[in-house]
Amino acid sequence: MSGIYVHIPFCRSKCGYCAFFSTAAISKYLPPFPEALAEEARQRNGELRSAPDTLYIGGGTPSLLSPDEIARVVTGVAEALDFDPSGLREFTIEANPDDVTPEKAEAWKALGVNRVSLGLQSLDDDELRIIGRRHSADGAVEAFGLLQSFFRNISVDLIFGLPGQTADSWLRSLRRALDLRPQHLSAYSLSFEERTRFTLMRDRGEIAEADERLSEGMYRSLAAMTREAGMEHYEISNFALPGFRSVHNSSYWTGAPYLGLGPAASSYDGHRRRRTNHPSIAAYLRRYGENAADTDCCGEEILTDEELIEEYVLTRLRTAEGIRTADFLSRFGERELQTLLRRAGRIKQSLLRRDADGMALTEEGFFVSDEVILDLI
Ligand code: SF4
Structure with missing residues (x-):
């Protein structure tokens, strides 16, 4: 995808x-x-x-x-x-x-x-x-x-x-x-x-x-x-x-790769690399317009392990499917999974639904998603 x-x-x-x-x-x-x-x-x-x-x-x-x-x-x-x-x-x-x-x-x-x-x-x-x-x-x-x-x-x-x-x-x-x-x-x-x-x-x-x-x-x-x-x-x-x-x-x-074209557009390689084009049309046209020159185009960021986990939790919990245990385990390993489960255990079941397969915000949890996600990361 x-x-x-x-x-x-x-x-x-x-x-x-x-x-x-x-x-x-x-x-x-x-x-x-x-x-x-x-x-x-x-x-x-x-x-x-x-x-x-x-x-x-x-x-x-x-x-x-x-x-x-x-x-x-x-x-x-x-x-x-x-x-x-x-x-x-x-x-x-x-x-x-x-x-x-x-x-x-x-x-x-x-x-x-x-x-x-x-x-x-x-x-x-x-x-x-x-x-x-x-x-x-x-x-x-x-x-x-x-x-x-x-x-x-x-x-x-x-x-x-x-x-x-x-x-x-x-x-x-x-x-x-x-x-x-x-x-x-x-x-x-x-x-x-x-x-x-x-x-x-x-x-x-x-x-x-x-x-x-x-x-x-x-x-x-x-x-x-x-x-x-x-x-x-x-x-x-x-x-x-x-x-x-x-x-x-x-x-x-779900962390799929995407290519973002145009000023201010972001791209993600599906692993760790994120690139964001500068928010300037003049700079964009200098780089890609007629008489294109090799000028500065964008900022780049390589996500650390910690940032990858935070981003994963943040984005997955926005969805009704939430975090699947097997997927989290295969990406981040047992130690990180145990940390996540320990933190999840402290959150009310009325906000975060948990079972053996994973966890997801309840409808009630969606109302206060920022706080729940912060507690998890
Ligand atoms: S300023 Fe432009 S991009 Fe922003 S909401 Fe209005 S129409 Fe959409």
């Missing part, structure tokens, strides 16, 4: 909560970008040791690219890495509702896209305005309907704990999103990341973080309503109808 992630670092405007690397200087940087991506893929051909199973085009806002631009991205990368995009097990593109048109959906489908991740974030117009999204709730619902006539696998994103959001407005957004019958739902609690507009506003006292009890209540209703809708809660923030778990994202949680 291996995957490719392509980062498209362009957005028309910046949402208040967002810390992802992107720029609004589209006309300056977009024209040479698809060819630079292909050049990076050519230079790094060979890093992924098996043919990719998944391709994920994220960002930023990949959907703002025209059909011609996205085709240059996909064919450039696929030719450089020698794979057929239409033969992938999963090929996802992230889309903003206000970019979705029949022409774009058709172009994505023709390229081999078989899954679209649609960023709804909320289905309340006031909340959408506060977070700086350009679409309306009705516009998002319309975009979903349009995508349905092209794709059988659509994921939607929601955020809870937004400034001004109430338990009722969250329930209304969630209900309306589930009524669309998406195959997959990702729902995240708002976090205040460094250097975002929201963090600045919070520090100036203009907005407040959601009360912990309110957020917990929102998460509980999320778990209950997705269950009623027949979805599996297969990762802390992810829910899917049977057969529609995200293959690409699941590979991040």
Whole structure:
């Protein structure tokens, strides 16, 4: 199992909560970008040791690219890495509702896209305005309907704990999103990341973080309503109808290798080596654009044994399957297993379910996952 992630670092405007690397200087940087991506893929051909199973085009806002631009991205990368995009097990593109048109959906489908991740974030117009999204709730619902006539696998994103959001407005957004019958739902609690507009506003006292009890209540209703809708809660923030778990994202949680292309993209070799491209489009184009020069491209990190175990516990416990004893033993040995089991023994069974085969967070444990995972590592 291996995957490719392509980062498209362009957005028309910046949402208040967002810390992802992107720029609004589209006309300056977009024209040479698809060819630079292909050049990076050519230079790094060979890093992924098996043919990719998944391709994920994220960002930023990949959907703002025209059909011609996205085709240059996909064919450039696929030719450089020698794979057929239409033969992938999963090929996802992230889309903003206000970019979705029949022409774009058709172009994505023709390229081999078989899954679209649609960023709804909320289905309340006031909340959408506060977070700086350009679409309306009705516009998002319309975009979903349009995508349905092209794709059988659509994921939607929601955020809870937004400034001004109430338990009722969250329930209304969630209900309306589930009524669309998406195959997959990702729902995240708002976090205040460094250097975002929201963090600045919070520090100036203009907005407040959601009360912990309110957020917990929102998460509980999320778990209950997705269950009623027949979805599996297969990762802390992810829910899917049977057969529609995200293959690409699941590979991040199971330590599979992936190649990340584009500024700020990370790669992992499946063993110890992690590489992160510098978050600068100018530097990226100097390295991979026309007149490419051998300039500094990225940071690299080799994980220690301790970091490998921490990462393993951290990612596996985010999933419903949790940690399997036999797998942990074969990777880290008896001594580390005994340490893990000793620590696990001190955690309440209502939070961490244990049996001879392994351990996993309970639904209750998902609510306080950070604390449980910290206790384990
Ligand atoms: S949330 Fe998405 S659209 Fe908004 S700034 Fe971040 S990457 Fe761009």
